[in-house]
Amino acid sequence: MASILKVDELRGIVSAGDITVTSEGGSATMQLQQGVAKAWFNANCNVATYVNRDSFNISSITESSNGDFRETYTNSMNNTDYSVATSYDLHNISGAYNSSLQAEEFLTASADYRAWYGTGGASRDVDIACGQIMGDLA
Amino acid sequence: MASELRLTTLANNAGTESVDTTYVINGSAKLWTSFANTSGTPSALQSLNQSSITDSGSGHYGINTTNAFTNNEYSAQCTSSAEQSYGGVAVVDLGNMTSSQLRFYTCENNASAVNDFDRNNAQAHGDLA
Numbered sequence: 292m293a294s295i296l297k298v299d300e301l302r303g304i305v306s307a308g309d310i311t312v313t314s315e316g317g318s319a320t321m322q323l324q325q326g327v328a329k330a331w332f333n334a335n336c337n338v339a340t341y342v343n344r345d346s347f348n349i350s351s352i353t354e355s356s357n358g359d360f361r362e363t364y365t366n367s368m369n370n371t372d373y374s375v376a377t378s379y380d381l382h383n384i385s386g387a388y389n390s391s392l393q394a395e396e397f398l399t400a401s402a403d404y405r406a407w408y409g410t411g412g413a414s415r416d417v418d419i420a421c422g423q424i425m426g427d428l429a
Numbered sequence: 430m431a432s433e434l435r436l437t438t439l440a441n442n443a444g445t446e447s448v449d450t451t452y453v454i455n456g457s458a459k460l461w462t463s464f465a466n467t468s469g470t471p472s473a474l475q476s477l478n479q480s481s482i483t484d485s486g487s488g489h490y491g492i493n494t495t496n497a498f499t500n501n502e503y504s505a506q507c508t509s510s511a512e513q514s515y516g517g518v519a520v521v522d523l524g525n526m527t528s529s530q531l532r533f534y535t536c537e538n539n540a541s542a543v544n545d546f547d548r549n550n551a552q553a554h555g556d557l558a
């Protein structure tokens with residue numbers, strides 16, 4: 292029988308920030324909060340003013356220079372040691388080579404990214420830039 | 430006292446947003462790590478389900494899990510930051526991944542040389558054993 296729990300907030304009993312879920316195989320448990328992404332974005336960085344197409348826990352995107360931008364969090368991270376996974380797509384721009392979107396500056400309130408390309412050590416505008424942030428919220 | 434809820438859907442109180450619990454369980458990252466390597470030795474910063482980091486040579490890493498995955502077919506992503514005058518690429522070493530170790534390496538964008546980077550991140554989604 293299907294069941295639905297309607298709540299606006301989940302809290303652990305012993306510790307408010309610790310809710311345990313059981314693994315798919317049933318032999319391990321893990322903390323629910325730790326496995327949930329705390330922020331993510333899909334940005335268009337190939338327009339005059341960079342814009343996030345969609346995002347979670349991101350308040351703004353700010354371009355510093357071509358391919359160099361900052362994503363600011365709505366709710367800050369607890370420290371600067373969080374983990375970021377990224378990707379980008381140049382969308383077949385002639386003469387360019389895909390490389391990587393680097394997270395270069397980890398701040399609690401934001402992170403800076405740079406889209407490198409080719410072999411010349413340069414960054415440039417990219418059609419799609421994505422990132423997922425794992426870690427602890429403040 | 431510990432308690433357990435078994436349910437199929439989580440929804441907000443207004444009922445305007447909901448998610449099947451399979452997305453909560455299967456969509457949650459089962460492993461993630463953030464570590465530095467500015468001196469030739471990886472230094473853990475923050476992580477989930479990481480027991481240790483294996484330094485398998487310059488730019489090569491193995492992220493060992495506390496709780497293993499059911500197999501080596503989980504989805505892994507990684508990034509690295511060189512903080513140099515060139516970019517870099519972090520590559521998941523799919524051929525050498527095991528259920529208990531996520532492997533990846535980092536190489537320079539300007540020379541394709543495998544090298545240590547200052548800051549490294551990896552995340553994985555899949556089924557834990």
